[in-house]
Each structure stands twice: as C-alpha cells, then as structure tokens.
Amino acid sequence: MHNAVPLSWYLILSAILFGLGVAGFIYRRNIITVFMSIELMLNAVNLSFIAFSYQLKQVDGHIFSFFVMVVAAAEAAVGLAIILTVFKNRETLMIDEINSMKY
Amino acid sequence: MNLWLIPILPFIGFLVNGLLGRKLSKALINAFAIGSVTFAFVWVVKTLLALGPIETKYVEHYYTWIQSGRVTINVDFAVDRLTAVMLMVVTGVGTLIHIYAIGYMEHEGGYYRFFSYLNLFMFFMLVLVLAENFLLLFVGWEGVGLCSYLLIGFYFTEQFATNAGNKAFIVNRIGDFGFSLAIFLIVRQFGTLDFTKVFDAAKGMPTEAAAGILTTICLLLLVGATGKSAQIPLYVWLPDAMAGPTPVSALIHAATMVTAGVYMTARSAVLFTHAPIAMDTVAVIGLATAFIAATIGLAQTDIKKVFAYSTVSQLGYMFLGAGVGAFSAGIWHLMTHAFFKALLFLGAGAVIHGLHGEQDLRQMGGLFKRMRITAITLLCASLAISGFPYTSGFFSKDAILVAAYERAPWMYWVGVLTAGMTAFYVFRAWFLAFTGRYRGHAHPHESPLVMTGPLMILAVLSLGGGFINIPHWLEPMFAETAENQTLAWLSAVVGLGGIAIAYIFYVAAPGLADSVANSAGSLYRLIYNKYFVDEAYNAAVVQPVVNGSRAVLWKGIDAGLIDGAVNGIGARARGIGGILKLLQSGNIRSYAAWVVLGSVVVLLAIGFAGAVR
Numbered sequence: 082m083h084n085a086v087p088l089s090w091y092l093i094l095s096a097i098l099f100g101l102g103v104a105g106f107i108y109r110r111n112i113i114t115v116f117m118s119i120e121l122m123l124n125a126v127n128l129s130f131i132a133f134s135y136q137l138k139q140v141d142g143h144i145f146s147f148f149v150m151v152v153a154a155a156e157a158a159v160g161l162a163i164i165l166t167v168f169k170n171r172e173t174l175m176i177d178e179i180n181s182m183k184y
Numbered sequence: 185m186n187l188w189l190i191p192i193l194p195f196i197g198f199l200v201n202g203l204l205g206r207k208l209s210k211a212l213i214n215a216f217a218i219g220s221v222t223f224a225f226v227w228v229v230k231t232l233l234a235l236g237p238i239e240t241k242y243v244e245h246y247y248t249w250i251q252s253g254r255v256t257i258n259v260d261f262a263v264d265r266l267t268a269v270m271l272m273v274v275t276g277v278g279t280l281i282h283i284y285a286i287g288y289m290e291h292e293g294g295y296y297r298f299f300s301y302l303n304l305f306m307f308f309m310l311v312l313v314l315a316e317n318f319l320l321l322f323v324g325w326e327g328v329g330l331c332s333y334l335l336i337g338f339y340f341t342e343q344f345a346t347n348a349g350n351k352a353f354i355v356n357r358i359g360d361f362g363f364s365l366a367i368f369l370i371v372r373q374f375g376t377l378d379f380t381k382v383f384d385a386a387k388g389m390p391t392e393a394a395a396g397i398l399t400t401i402c403l404l405l406l407v408g409a410t411g412k413s414a415q416i417p418l419y420v421w422l423p424d425a426m427a428g429p430t431p432v433s434a435l436i437h438a439a440t441m442v443t444a445g446v447y448m449t450a451r452s453a454v455l456f457t458h459a460p461i462a463m464d465t466v467a468v469i470g471l472a473t474a475f476i477a478a479t480i481g482l483a484q485t486d487i488k489k490v491f492a493y494s495t496v497s498q499l500g501y502m503f504l505g506a507g508v509g510a511f512s513a514g515i516w517h518l519m520t521h522a523f524f525k526a527l528l529f530l531g532a533g534a535v536i537h538g539l540h541g542e543q544d545l546r547q548m549g550g551l552f553k554r555m556r557i558t559a560i561t562l563l564c565a566s567l568a569i570s571g572f573p574y575t576s577g578f579f580s581k582d583a584i585l586v587a588a589y590e591r592a593p594w595m596y597w598v599g600v601l602t603a604g605m606t607a608f609y610v611f612r613a614w615f616l617a618f619t620g621r622y623r624g625h626a627h628p629h630e631s632p633l634v635m636t637g638p639l640m641i642l643a644v645l646s647l648g649g650g651f652i653n654i655p656h657w658l659e660p661m662f663a664e665t666a667e668n669q670t671l672a673w674l675s676a677v678v679g680l681g682g683i684a685i686a687y688i689f690y691v692a693a694p695g696l697a698d699s700v701a702n703s704a705g706s707l708y709r710l711i712y713n714k715y716f717v718d719e720a721y722n723a724a725v726v727q728p729v730v731n732g733s734r735a736v737l738w739k740g741i742d743a744g745l746i747d748g749a750v751n752g753i754g755a756r757a758r759g760i761g762g763i764l765k766l767l768q769s770g771n772i773r774s775y776a777a778w779v780v781l782g783s784v785v786v787l788l789a790i791g792f793a794g795a796v797r
Contacts (some may be wrong), residue, residue, distance in 0.1 A: 107776050115772075176772045183770030 091132035098125035109165055112167070112174045123153050185231050187261040187314060189246050190271070193224040194306035195240040201303065205296025217299035218282045221306055225275035231263065231652050232272070239660065241380065243316055250319075257377055265658055269515055270313040270447055273522045275575040277439045278306050280638040284530050287635035288537055298338060298429065305331035309440050313447065318367050321448065325363070325412065328355050328415050328441045335436060336428040348427040355421040359411015359677070360591040366404035373397050375448065381747035383454040402455050402462030405448065415446025415473045418717055419496045425543070426488040430533030433488060438495050439522040446502040446518050450511045453662060467507025467588070471595055474500030478605040482612075483701075483712040486543050487532045490613045490667060495525055497606060501584050504599065510587030511662040516654035517584055521575035523649045524568040527642035528610070531562035534631040534639065535617055539624060539754050545616040547624035554628040557636045559618045564643040566614050570607035571679040579650030580741065582672035583665055590666050600675045607682030612697075 098121055105118030127146040134142025168174055205213055235242055239263040250257040282302060288299055305328055312324025316362030329352075337349030367377065374382045386398065409415065414422035425437045436442070449456060449466065456463050474497045481493035497519050505514030517532070536543055538555055552559045568575040571582065581603060589596035622628070630636070655665050689697040701708040710716075767778075 103780055107773055107780065110773075115776075179772070181768030182768075184255050184765040 088132055088136045092129055095125045095129040095132070097170075098122075098128065110177055112164055112176050112179075115176065116164070120153060120157070123149055126182050185234060185242070185244065185263075186227075187231065187263065188246065190224050190231070191307045191310035191314065192232040192498050193220045193227065194303040194310070196220055197303035198300045202295050202300035205300055208296065213296050213299055214286055217303055218279070218286065220274065220303060221279045221282050222305065225279045228271045228275045229392065231504025232268055233277040235263060235268075236493060238263060238268060240264075243380075254375055255371060255377075257317060257319050259320060260378070261314040262316035262379070263314070265661055266447075266515065267313055267452060269519060269654060269657070271310070274306070274309050274313060274440050274518050277522050277526050278309075278435060280641055281431050281435040281439070281526060281530065282678075284434075284533070284638040285429075287427065287632050288431050288533055292429070294338070298335075301331055301334050301338070302432075302435070303420060305335070305436060309444075312444055312524060316379055318370060318379070318382075319377050321451075321525055322363065322367060324361065325408075325444060325448075328436070328444065329353065329360070329412070332356075332425070332436050332441055335432040336425045338428050338432065342427070348424040352421040352425050355418050356411045357663040359408045359418055362404045362407025362411070363409075363562070366401050366408065367740070369397070369401050369404065373401070379451065382639075383452075386458055386571035389458070391458070393459075398455055399461050400453070402459040405452055405455070405721065406462060406466055409445030409449055409503070411445075412448075413442050413499050413503070414496050415445070415469050415500060416476065419477065420721060422496055423489055423492040423714075426492050427488075429599060430488070430536060431528055434491070434526045434533065437492070438525040442495065442499060443502070443518045443522070446499065446506060446514055449503070449506045450662075452716060453506075453511045456506070463507050463509065466503055467591065467595065470500045470505075470507050471588075471598055472500070473497065474504060475598055475727050476604045478602045478609070479498055479711050480714050481609040482605060483708060484609075484702070485545050487535065487545050487548075487613055487617065488529070488543055490545070490609055491525070491528050491532060494528070494606065494610060495521075496689050497518070497602065498525065498569070501581060501599070501602075504595065505584035505586055508584075508587045508591035508595065509663060510584060510655075510665045512655040512658040513580065513583035513587055513665050517577075517580035519652070519654060519658040520580040520646070520649045523576060523642055524565040527561060527565035527639060527646050528569065530639055530642065531558050531565060532637070534558040534635055537564075537631055537635070538628045539626045542624055545613060548617040548622070549620045549624075550618070551628055552624040554622075555618075555630045557630060557639065561636075561639040561643040562614060562618070565646050566610045567675050568646040568649075570683055571603055571676050572683075573673075573676050575647050576645070576649035578672075578676055580654075582675055583655060585675050586668045586671050587665050589668065589671055596671065601676050603675050604678040604682040606687045609677040611683045611686035612690055615686055619691050620694070728755065 102118045102122030109115050127149050130146045132141040197216045200216045209531045241262050243262040246259045249259045308327025315321040329452050333349045333353040336352050337346045339345045374385045381680040411418045477493045477496035481490050484490045500515040502517050571578045583601045
C-alpha cells in the first residue's frame with residue numbers, strides 16, 4: 082500500500098506535539114525551556130503542513146515549512162542573544178523574576 | 185504712463201527700511217525714506233504734466249485680480265481731475281512731512297521703524313486714490329488704517345499709546361463693516377465694482393427705482409466715511425490718535441488719511457446725488473460734527489488735542505460741502521486744510537520739540553521771541569483756518585458755506601458760528617503759546633532748518649493755496665458751485681471777531697477767560713470733558729461687550745465648552761487606560777496564557793461561523 086499511514090495519524094501527532102508545546106510555553110519557568118516549547122509548536126505545525134502537502138500532492142506545504150524553518154532559525158538567533166544578555170545582567174533565567182516591564 | 189510707479193516707490197522704501205533698516209545708518213534710512221517719496225512726487229508731477237488737461241479719465245489696466253461668475257475685478261489705476269488733486273496733496277504734503285520728520289524724530293528710538301511705517305502709509309494712500317474700483321480702494325483704505333494703528337501705537341511701551349492705537353483700529357472696524365456691506369450691495373445691484381461702470385449704470389437708473397437701493401448704499405458708504413474721517417458718531421478715535429508722533433498726526437490724522445472719507449464721498453458723487461436722503465444725512469452729520477467738535481476745541485489745554493478737535497471740525501465742513509452738493513468745494517477745503525492743518529500740527533510739533541515734549545498750553549507762553557519762524561508760520565496757518573480774507577481757508581470754507589446757504593440758510597448760520605469758534609480756539613492756542621510770559625521750566629529753542637523749511641513752504645501754501653481754483657478745475661466732474669460775495673465776507677468778519685475775542689481773553693485781559701469759564705461752570709465742564717462721550721460709549725458699548733466677552737465667550741464658551749471638551753476627552757482616555765494597564769502585569773506566563781486563550785477564542789469563532797454557514 083502506497084499510503085500506509087493515514088493522514089489523521091499525522092494530524093493527531095501534530096496536535097499532541099502542539100499541545101505539549103503550549104503546555105510547556107505556559108507552565109515552564111526556565112526561559113530556555115519556554116523557547117524550546119515555541120520551537121516544538123512550530124515544528125508541530127510543520128508536520129501538518131508536510132502531511133497535507135503529501136496527501137494533496139502539492140508543493141505549497143513544503144515551501145511553507147521551509148519558510149517556517151527559516152523564520153525559526155532567525156528567531157532562535159535573536160532570541161538566544163536576548164537570553165544571553167538577560168542572563169548576563171540578571172544572573173537568572175526564571176521568567177517570573179524578569180518582570181520589571183509592567184505598569 | 186506707468187502709474188504703478190507712484191505707489192511702488194514708497195513701497196520699496198518701506199521694504200528696504202523695514203527689512204534692513206536696523207543695520208543702515210541714519211543717512212541711508214533718510215535717503216531711502218525721503219528719496220522714495222520725493223521720487224513719487226516727481227513722478228506724479230511728470231505724469232500730470234504729460235496728461236495735460238485730463239478731459240477724460242486715464243485708465244491703466246494691469247491684471248485681473250478676481251474672476252468669479254459674471255463679476256470681474258481688475259487691478260486698475262486711473263487718473264482723473266479729482267485723483268490729480270489728491271495725488272498732488274498726498275505726495276506733496278507727504279514729502280514735506282517726511283523731510284520734517286528727519287528733524288523731529290532725530291532723538292527717538294525706532295528711527296527706521298518710523299520711516300518704514302510712514303512709507304508703507306504712503307503706498308496704501310496712493311493705492312487708495314489711484315484705485316479704479318471699490319475693492320482696490322478698500323485695499324488702500326484698510327492699509328492706511330493699519331499704518332494709522334501702527335503709528336499711533338509707535339511708542340508701544342506707553343500704555344496710553346497702545347490703547348489709543350487699539351481704539352482707532354476698533355472704531356474703524358465699525359465703519360469698515362458698513363463700507364464692506366456697501367461694496368456687497370454694489371456688486372449685487374450693478375454686478376461690477378468699476379467706478380466708471382457703476383456710475384454710468386447709476387446715472388441710467390430711473391429715479392424712483394433707484395432711490396431705495398442707492399440710499400442704502402450711500403448710507404452704508406457714509407458709515408465707512410464716518411469711521412475713517414472721524415465724524416459723529418465715530419469721531420472719538422481721532423483725538424486719542426494724537427498719542428502718536430507729531431509728524432504722524434500731521435500726515436495721517438490731519439492732511440491725508442482722515443480725508444479719505446471725503447474723497448470716497450466725492451468719488452461716489454453720482455450715487456449720492458441720486459439719493460437725496462443720504463445727501464441730507466451727510467450734510468447734517470458734517471454740520472453737527474463741525475459744530476460739536478469746535479465747541480470741544482474751545483476748552484482743551486493740550487495743544488495737539490486742540491488741533492485734533494479742529495481737524496474733526498474741519499472734516500465736518502468738508503462733509504457739509506459734499507452733503508449740500510458742493511463736492512468740489514469739499515475737495516477744495518480738503519486741499520487747503522491739508523496745507524494749514526499739516527502746518528498747524530508741524531508747528532505744534534516744533535513747539536513740543538523745542539520744549540522737550542511739553543504739550544500743555546498752560547506750560548507755554550512767550551515763545552515768540554525764542555521761536556520766531558515757528559511762531560510766524562503758525563500764525564499764517566491760524567489765519568488760514570480762521571478764514572482771514574484772501575488766505576486759503578477764506579476761499580474754500582466760504583465756498584462750502586455759500587453752497588450750504590443755497591441748500592438751507594440755517595446750515596449757513598451754524599457753519600458761520602462754527603467758523604467763529606474755530607478762529608477763537610486756534611488763536612487761543614496761538615496766544616497762549618507765543619505771547620505773554622513763559623510759564624514752563626524747559627529751555628525753549630528754535631528747531632533746525634530741516635523742520636522749519638517745510639513749515640515755511642506750508643505757510644506759503646496756506647496763505648496762497650486758495651488761489652488754486654479747485655472748483656474750476658473740477659467743473660467737468662461736479663456741478664458748478666454758487667458764489668455769493670456778501671455771505672463770504674460775512675463769515676470772514678465772524679472769523680475776525682473770533683480772533684478779536686481770543687485776543688481780549690488771552691492777551692488784553694488775561695483773567696477774563698477764567699472768570700467767563702467760572703460763570704458758565706457746568707457748561708464749561710461739559711465741553712472740557714468732551715460731552716462725556718467717551719464715558720457714555722464706555723458704559724453703553726465697551727463695558728457690555730467686555731463683560732459679555734468675559735462671562736459668555738471666555739468663561740462660558742472658551743473655558744467651559746472648548747476646554748471642557750478637550751480636557752474631558754483626555755480624562756476619559758486616562759480612565760480607560762487605568763483599567764487596561766492592569767493587563768500589563770510583567771508576568772510573561774500570564775501573557776502566554778492570554779495569547780493561548782485568544783487563539784482558542786478565534787478558532788472557536790471560526791468554527792462556529794463555519795458551522796452556521
């Protein structure tokens with residue numbers, strides 16, 4: 082069978098990964114982990130893009146996921162630089178302690 | 185003929201002195217200020233010589249200013265015989281006064297500012313007399329009003345000078361309001377503002393149909409004229425305008441600007457002759473102004489105030505002349521008045537200059553020996569304004585009075601009485617200043633030649649100006665004026681009587697004036713306080729307007745409505761912001777929760793929307 086794994090399995094896996102990312106994004110306190118959760122969500126979305134693209138025999142999904150990866154790489158570069166600077170100044174990565182930007 | 189050069193020359197002087205005057209030396213300022221006006225005078229003479237006897241109006245078209253529907257308003261200059269007279273008076277007397285001002289303003293601050301304003305005034309005044317339509321005339325009319333305001337308030341550090349400037353400007357607004365309404369009515373009625381077209385159309389109108397609209401137009405024009413030419417009820421600004429430097433009083437508030445109303449009335453003579461009611465109103469207002477201002481002049485102690493009320497009174501004569509149909513006599517008196525009243529003011533200025541700023545007649549006296557030239561030239565002007573036989577005032581004033589007699593004898597008799605009072609107060613001032621013993625404390629000295637020179641020229645013109653027969657020159661434009669030797673000599677005799685009484689009161693029996701004033705105590709106080717007109721206007725008009733502006737416009741509308749709306753919007757925005765700022769907690773995980781919640785809500789909304797469809 083050419084199409085052994087059905088599309089729904091991919092989508093379920095993608096949803097699970099995305100849910101894990103959201104949970105980590107909300108509940109984790111270490112900024113690095115939060116950052117990783119965001120990457121997880123992006124890749125979950127990539128997975129569903131690829132799955133649909135394969136299913137529908139269209140190249141658009143591939144192109145989208147390449148875009149997402151490029152943006153994610155750029156975001157990682159900027160984000161890690163910010164995290165480094167924050168750590169240098171505050172010697173902590175706990176996001177609950179980094180709360181001076183408020184009313 | 186390049187008529188445009190005439191006003192542009194003083195305008196160049198204004199630009200140079202106004203923009204660069206601070207850095208220029210006095211000699212250069214003088215060169216530009218006096219040179220530009222002198223060249224304008226030369227150009228006027230050259231133009232008039234080239235035009236010869238101006239049988240028909242000479243018009244120069246420059247460009248179309250406003251084109252709206254069927255109304256076309258051009259920038260045109262024109263010269264006819266009336267304009268020729270005005271041009272000669274304005275540039276001739278103007279040049280003399282500019283020269284005089286070199287000496288008078290020598291020690292004053294703001295030298296360049298003074299001359300740039302004076303040049304700007306000449307520009308606007310020449311636009312006014314050269315204009316070939318009502319709107320361009322109005323441009324000059326407003327411009328001279330602006331310069332009048334600037335120059336009255338020339339000593340802007342003095343409260344009374346700035347107040348006087350404001351008063352002149354605001355009172356003139358009332359008159360200008362009437363004038364602009366008249367212009368609108370003319371456009372509506374005739375569809376044009378060109379003098380030639382309007383007057384031709386008015387001539388062709390049947391009398392009955394024309395009476396209503398023309399009377400309205402003329403009465404509104406008269407409102408404008410009463411403002412500019414200081415007639416009842418708007419004359420109150422002119423006496424206060426004496427707060428300005430004396431050359432300004434001579435040039436603007438005696439010789440030229442204040443006669444603009446008379447010029448405008450004469451220019452619109454066709455309209456006025458078709459509106460008999462308006463004519464009568466002009467005559468009555470002129471006569472009343474002449475009489476009332478003369479009575480006020482009897483009791484003033486400030487030498488410039490005496491001459492200021494005299495100016496109001498003489499302007500009243502001019503309006504009387506226009507109102508009884510003797511427009512040419514009015515213009516004649518305009519010209520001779522420009523000579524002798526400019527001389528009176530410049531002479532008063534020389535006295536004030538020699539006494540280091542003293543203006544009170546009670547602090548003068550015995551100056552004849554110290555200022556011989558000033559005294560003699562002022563005597564010439566006093567004789568002329570009193571109508572002494574064969575001086576200029578004799579001819580022009582009597583031409584008006586004779587014409588008034590033709591219209592209604594009582595007008596003649598009131599005019600003659602006024603002439604007697606005029607002679608009395610002018611010679612009262614002269615005797616108080618130049619005869620008797622010196623009562624002040626300064627060290628009087630004669631003025632330099634740059635000041636006495638113009639005085640002497642004006643003295644010659646005051647004595648001989650009556651031989652320039654203006655009514656004959658203006659005959660093609662206005663109806664001929666009547667002549668009556670008996671009446672003329674009668675008013676001259678009354679004038680001599682006024683001089684004689686002044687001599688008795690102030691030279692022969694000096695105590696007599698005070699005892700007469702005491703015996704007529706309340707009457708004396710009434711005219712000494714100028715009939716309390718300023719106080720009445722203050723109570724009836726100024727205070728209600730000020731209070732209304734304070735209570736309603738300021739406290740109510742400005743502070744209440746406008747400020748309230750602006751501040752209210754600001755306060756509401758702050759209130760809403762105060763609630764919304766609570767979202768900005770600084771807790772990153774709460775932000776994350778909001779983002780997730782928002783996404784869920786959006787997804788659910790899309791889902792439901794899809795389900796509903």
